[in-house]
Amino acid sequence: MKILLKSISSIDHDPRVYLPDDKNNFRIVLNLSIGMADSNGADYFDLFVCTPEWLCNNQWVPELMRHTLLVRKYDLDEITETINKYIEICTCDTWTKTAQKLSRYFAWEYEDYQS
Template identity: 30%
Template sequence: MKAMLKRLDLNSATAFETFQPSEAERFGLWLHAGVGMADADAADDFRFFVCNDAWLSYQRELGIACGARYLLIDGPFDASTVKAQLEAFLESCVGESWDEVVAAVSKVGLWEFEDYQP
């Protein structure tokens, strides 16, 4: 099984494809993604924090500790580059079961059922 990006948005009225951050050279933002298997229509929700090195450096200058889960993009913000990098990461998330695929995706993204206890 392999993960596949089914949808991508900012969880706002602004479309991801047309979004421009106030500082394209230094950006960090949360993306909401539907991730599922390539051979199915269904998708689980994940949140991904996407940033570039300039944003991380700025946070360090401010003395702000950054979490370990983020997708690092090289260079300024470009929606098509961000989407392509996320798709490339997801293509590397494979497993024998959906649980194994989710575990791989969760190394970077936050799964909607993370820490869920029935």
Template identity: 30%
Template sequence: MIIPELFCLTIMDEDWGEEIDDFWIEIEADIGIKGDSDSAEVFTVYVTSPRRLRDMVEKSGLEIARGLFIMRDFNIKSVEECLKKILAHCSRKTWNETALAISRYAIWEYEN
């Protein structure tokens, strides 16, 4: 059974509005096979505030999202803890199956 591990998180892009509760942040998560950091592949998540999401929906009328985490106050530690909880339920027989399970929540660099 492949057990996934989160090796690191990197903030790739940040967009902060005029208020502290208005943000959109792109984060890359290096995830691989437990104990083997060389196996890490990149999964992307976007963290946004309810306010930013509301504004996006008001402009577009519709938003469809996978890999979207919504939180009132940005806290990288909370994102890390959430990802670790998700990973605890993504163990599968092969890495490909494991990565596909993770990709329900984050966007895998090797999708398609």
């Protein structure tokens, strides 16, 4: 099975043209559309991306960080490459297993969903 990152978006900014005011101190939430290569469908995952400086300046309480990518600067190509590496690592023989593994790294829209 081949899994693809089909799109990256954000409700705050267009990630393709986003330029942080301070390239060393920023945060952005990315919405990832990930699905099987042979399907038009996809599931949605969120990823919080920030610099260590932003984290130090804005996170005041002890917290376990999940679904977060720390970066030194905003470089969408580098971020996309990192996301794709994790998609490859998580690819299994079924979509359900793959999505469950992906949800360890990205916040999945169906995480903890029970029918």
